[in-house]
Every structure is written in C-alpha cells, then in structure tokens.
Amino acid sequence: MINKNEWQKIEDWLVKNMKKGPNGLPSFPEKQPAVRPEPELDYQYMLEEASKNMIRFKRPEHLIRMIVRTIDEQVRTSHTAMLVYSDTKNYFSLVDSKGLTGNKIPVGFIRIMEDNPLIRVFNERHNFKINSSGALTLKELKLNLSNDPSIKDDNELMVLIPEVIKQMELLKSVLCVPVYHKKRILGVLLLGRKISNKKFSRQEISFFTTLANDVGMALSNAQLIQELNRRIEEVQLLYAREHSLFLHTAISLAAAIDARDAYTHGHTERVTRYAQIISEELESLPEAKQYSNFKETLHVASLLHDVGKIGVPDSILKKTAALTKQEYEKVKEHTIVGAIILAPIRELGEIAREIRAHHERFDGKGYPDGLKGDDIPFISRIIAVADTFDAITSDRPYRQAQLKEVAVQIVSDNSGTQFDPIIVSAFLLAYRKGKL
Amino acid sequence: MYKLMVVDDEVEICDFVKSFFEERNFDVCCAYNGSEALGLAQSSSPDVILLDMLMPVMDGMQTLKELTRRKIRSRVIMVTAIDDTAKIKEARSNGARDYITKPLLLENLERAVLLAAQMLDETKKK
Numbered sequence: 001m002i003n004k005n006e007w008q009k010i011e012d013w014l015v016k017n018m019k020k021g022p023n024g025l026p027s028f029p030e031k032q033p034a035v036r037p038e039p040e041l042d043y044q045y046m047l048e049e050a051s052k053n054m055i056r057f058k059r060p061e062h063l064i065r066m067i068v069r070t071i072d073e074q075v076r077t078s079h080t081a082m083l084v085y086s087d088t089k090n091y092f093s094l095v096d097s098k099g100l101t102g103n104k105i106p107v108g109f110i111r112i113m114e115d116n117p118l119i120r121v122f123n124e125r126h127n128f129k130i131n132s133s134g135a136l137t138l139k140e141l142k143l144n145l146s147n148d149p150s151i152k153d154d155n156e157l158m159v160l161i162p163e164v165i166k167q168m169e170l171l172k173s174v175l176c177v178p179v180y181h182k183k184r185i186l187g188v189l190l191l192g193r194k195i196s197n198k199k200f201s202r203q204e205i206s207f208f209t210t211l212a213n214d215v216g217m218a219l220s221n222a223q224l225i226q227e228l229n230r231r232i233e234e235v236q237l238l239y240a241r242e243h244s245l246f247l248h249t250a251i252s253l254a255a256a257i258d259a260r261d262a263y264t265h266g267h268t269e270r271v272t273r274y275a276q277i278i279s280e281e282l283e284s285l286p287e288a289k290q291y292s293n294f295k296e297t298l299h300v301a302s303l304l305h306d307v308g309k310i311g312v313p314d315s316i317l318k319k320t321a322a323l324t325k326q327e328y329e330k331v332k333e334h335t336i337v338g339a340i341i342l343a344p345i346r347e348l349g350e351i352a353r354e355i356r357a358h359h360e361r362f363d364g365k366g367y368p369d370g371l372k373g374d375d376i377p378f379i380s381r382i383i384a385v386a387d388t389f390d391a392i393t394s395d396r397p398y399r400q401a402q403l404k405e406v407a408v409q410i411v412s413d414n415s416g417t418q419f420d421p422i423i424v425s426a427f428l429l430a431y432r433k434g435k436l
Numbered sequence: 437m438y439k440l441m442v443v444d445d446e447v448e449i450c451d452f453v454k455s456f457f458e459e460r461n462f463d464v465c466c467a468y469n470g471s472e473a474l475g476l477a478q479s480s481s482p483d484v485i486l487l488d489m490l491m492p493v494m495d496g497m498q499t500l501k502e503l504t505r506r507k508i509r510s511r512v513i514m515v516t517a518i519d520d521t522a523k524i525k526e527a528r529s530n531g532a533r534d535y536i537t538k539p540l541l542l543e544n545l546e547r548a549v550l551l552a553a554q555m556l557d558e559t560k561k562k
Contacts, residue, residue: 102455111539
C-alpha cells in the first residue's frame with residue numbers, strides 16, 4: 001500500500017512538472033498518463049483490499065471486524081460500530097465496535113428494535129430523499145429539517161427526522177450508513193465524529209457505502225448458507241426419526257413373533273445376538289461391504305427372520321409330535337411369507353431377500369428356492385448358522401436343549417454342506433474367543 | 437447537577453455510560469464491583485445508582501440488599517438480563533426502584549435515569 005508520505009512525493013513531483021494552464025492553474029502535462037493523486041485514491045486502494053478480503057472471509061463477522069478496524073485506524077473516528085439484524089433475536093445489535101474510551105459502545109450492551117426511527121428511515125427508504133448515497137449525516141438531517149422545502153411538506157418526514165436525529169445522538173453517531181440487501185435493511189454502520197473534527201468527504205461517504213454493500217452481500221450469503229444448513233439438519237432429523245421409528249417397528253414385530261410361542265421365546269433376540277457376534281469376524285470381507293449398511297441390515301434381518309411364522313398355525317408351531325409332510329411344508333412356507341410381508345416396505349426391500357433365503361443350504365439342498373453357495377445372500381448364510389445354533393441349544397416342543405459343545409460340533413460337521421465354510425470358521429473363531 | 441453511580445464489572449460499559457450521562461449533565465462515578473459500590477455510595481451519596489445484576493463475587497442483588505440495609509437513600513435501577521422476572525421481583529422487594537433489561541435500549545437507559553433523578557427532586561420538594 002502506498003502511504004501518505006509517498007503520495008505527498010508524487011503530488012510534489014506532479015506540481016513541479018505540470019504546465020500552467022490557460023487560466024494560470026496547473027494542468028496535467030500532455031501525453032502524460034492521467035494520475036490523480038487525490039486522497040480518494042487511498043480509499044480506492046482500501047476498497048480494493050476490502051473486496052479482496054471479502055472473498056477471503058467465510059464469516060461476515062470477520063469482514064465486519066476488518067471494516068470497523070480499517071475505519072477506526074485509517075479514518076480515525078471517535079467510534080465506529082456495526083449494527084446487524086438478528087433473525088433469531090428480532091432486533092439489531094452490535095457485531096463489532098471500536099473507538100475512544102467512553103465513545104465506544106460495548107458489543108452486546110445495546111439493542112435496536114425494528115421500529116426504531118433510525119431503522120424505519122432506512123427501511124422506508126426516506127434516506128435517499130435526503131441524500132442520494134443513502135447515508136445519513138447528522139449535519140445534513142438538521143439542515144434539511146430547517147431548510148428543505150420538500151421535507152417541510154412531508155408530514156411524515158417532519159416527524160421522523162427529529163426522531164432519527166435523537167437516535168443518532170443517543171448512539172453518538174454523526175454518520176449512519178445503511179447495509180442493504182435487495183432493499184431489505186440488514187444492518188447499519190455507525191460512525192462517530194472524526195477525531196480531527198473535519199467533516200466526512202463525499203469520497204469517504206462513497207467508500208463507506210461501498211463497504212456497506214459488501215457487508216450486505218456477505219450477510220445475505222451467510223444467511224442463505226445458514227438457512228440451507230438448517231434445512232439439511234431438519235431433513236436429517238426427520239430421517240433419523242423415521243429411521244428410529246422403523247427400527248422400533250421391527251423390534252416390536254420381532255417381539256410379537258416371539259410372544260406367540262413360549263418355546264421359541266427369546267429365539268429372535270438370541271439369533272440376532274449370535275448373528276451379530278459372528279458378523280464381527282466378517283466385517284472386513286467384500287461380501288459384507290456390498291451392503292450399504294451391513295451391520296444394520298443384518299440386525300433388522302435377524303430380528304425379522306421369522307416374521308413369516310405369523311402365517312403358520314399354532315397347532316403346527318406348538319405340536320410336540322413329529323410333523324406330517326403337509327405340516328412341514330406349511331412350516332417351510334414361513335420363509336416365503338416373511339419375504340412377502342416385508343417386500344412392500346421400501347426400507348425392507350433388501351431385507352425381504354435375505355429373509356426368504358435364511359433356510360437355504362450352501363449345497364443347494366435348502367428351501368424355498370434351492371439356492372447354492374454365493375447365490376445365497378451373505379446375511380442369510382450368517383442367519384442360517386445363528387438360527388441352527390440357537391435351535392440346538394434351546395428347548396423345543398419335541399426335544400430338550402443340548403449342550404453348546406454339541407451344537408458347535410454339529411455346525412462344524414455341516415460346514416460346506418449346510419453352511420458356508422467362511423461363516424462356520426467365523427462362528428468357530430467367535431466361539432473360541434468365548435463370545436458365544 | 438445530579439450524581440450518578442454506575443456499577444458494572446465491565447470497564448467498557450462503565451466508560452460508555454459515564455460519558456453518556458456526562459453529556460447529559462450528570463456527575464458520574466464508576467464502581468467495578470459490589471464492595472467498591474458500597475464504599476462509594478457511602479462516601480459520595482449518589483442520587484441514582486445504575487446497578488448491574490450479574491457481577492462476580494458480590495452480585496447486584498447482594499449489593500442491593502446491603503445498600504438497603506445500610507439505609508443508603510440513592511434510587512437504585514437494576515440492569516438485568518432479559519426474561520429474568522424472578523430476579524426483577526426480588527430486586528423490587530429489596531428496594532430497587534426500576535430496572536432495565538440488557539441488551540438495553542439507549543432511550544430506556546436515558547429515560548430511567550432521568551426519571552429517577554426527577555423523582556428525587558419531587559421528594560426533596562415535599
């Protein structure tokens with residue numbers, strides 16, 4: 001940045017080298033580039049800096065802080081502050097403030113309501129009638145009140161202007177620059193008198209209005225982003241709620257299945273637990289990664305794997321004697337019924353397939369479709385092991401519970417025939433770790 | 437010239453309010469905590485005290501109770517946080533004449549202090 005001393009040198013050089021014009025005043029030498037070393041060029045530079053910074057700042061408060069600091073240091077006012085409207089609080093308050101002791105209005109100390117005359121004059125755009133720049137100076141307001149005939153005829157302004165003057169005096173401000181975005185007032189830049197007691201130049205006021213426009217842009221962008229984030233949060237919350245409702249529905253449904261039969265009581269809960277324990281050894285496999293959410297799909301599928309038993313009559317479910325062929329066929333149907341029940345539910349579409357296949361065998365001799373090997377969904381293969389392990393280790397109408405060791409042996413013996421060897425080895429690993 | 441005492445632990449607030457009322461022809465002194473306020477109230481007997489509720493160590497309420505107990509005749513205006521209705525009630529029953537809620541409206545600050553000073557005049561006349 002070119003400092004004042006350097007400007008002075010340029011100015012001195014130009015004065016020395018300029019030809020005298022026809023009226024005796026200095027004029028620019030011909031063919032010389034038109035350099036106008038007036039103080040407003042300083043502002044031009046500051047403005048460019050501010051605009052560059054505006055892009056750099058993600059948060060409008062940072063831009064505001066830079067602007068307030070720049071004005072305080074460069075323009076040297078008794079105080080400088082930025083009022084900004086808060087949508088949540090419904091009033092204007094100071095975002096940043098600087099200045100001399102006693103003149104500086106502490107941040108957080110005051111609030112300005114929307115119906116404050118100072119806000120109204122900007123909101124109703126009366127300020128442009130007083131000064132085309134939109135900025136209001138105390139001096140001009142007082143002058144207009146006593147002299148301007150167009151204001152004398154305007155009853156509303158005749159009432160409003162003294163109130164605006166009063167507000168500016170309360171705020172110790174001699175210049176107020178509105179921050180608009182699309183004609184909506186978002187904030188006000190407050191400036192106290194210059195320490196030098198000189199009046200603000202037109203260039204300075206135009207500099208402040210440009211800065212205020214930048215702030216308006218930054219504030220409205222930030223508001224848009226904030227609003228967007230709020231909506232995203234809302235959608236996420238809705239989704240989380242719906243999702244939790246869905247999970248609880250699955251749990252209730254599973255509890256309803258269990259409750260039908262004292263013998264299988266707790267079966268669903270146990271199978272879900274076993275399946276989860278086995279799956280912990282399998283999480284890194286590509287088969288697990290093909291699910292968008294492996295853990296949850298497994299959890300819900302295990303909870304609902306027997307949901308189709310709703311379609312199996314109690315007389316069969318609770319029968320102690322051996323089942324007839326027709327009865328056994330009815331029992332086998334629970335895989336298909338389960339899938340049919342769940343298929344229409346969008347969130348459970350994937351799970352319906354896993355539930356239909358939880359009685360398939362690795363060698364293709366299972367039901368209902370006789371799927372073989374990798375054609376059986378991965379989760380169904382896990383549930384198959386967990387399901388069998390629980391069936392053996394709990395009491396059934398037709399036999400008593402067997403020891404864990406016996407069940408482990410049976411599962412192990414059926415690896416590669418009834419069960420997927422990968423799942424069986426994961427099962428054995430978990431068993432050896434004492435998890436089962 | 438009326439005497440005003442500003443009690444707030446925030447120096448910037450004291451400075452601003454001091455200068456604000458000096459411009460309105462008040463003689464203003466500042467205290468930055470409760471005990472300082474008690475001493476200053478006794479030595480300089482201000483007409484009006486602007487007392488911040490929220491201060492460390494000895495808060496506004498304790499200071500107010502002590503001022504009342506010591507029969508200090510100044511008119512006390514409490515400065516409280518918005519929606520602190522219970523505190524406002526308690527302050528009133530302990531001798532506070534008025535209250536302002538923070539962040540405050542400058543016109544309210546001006547009005548409350550001027551009113552308290554004028555009321556003092558009226559009681560003096562009687």
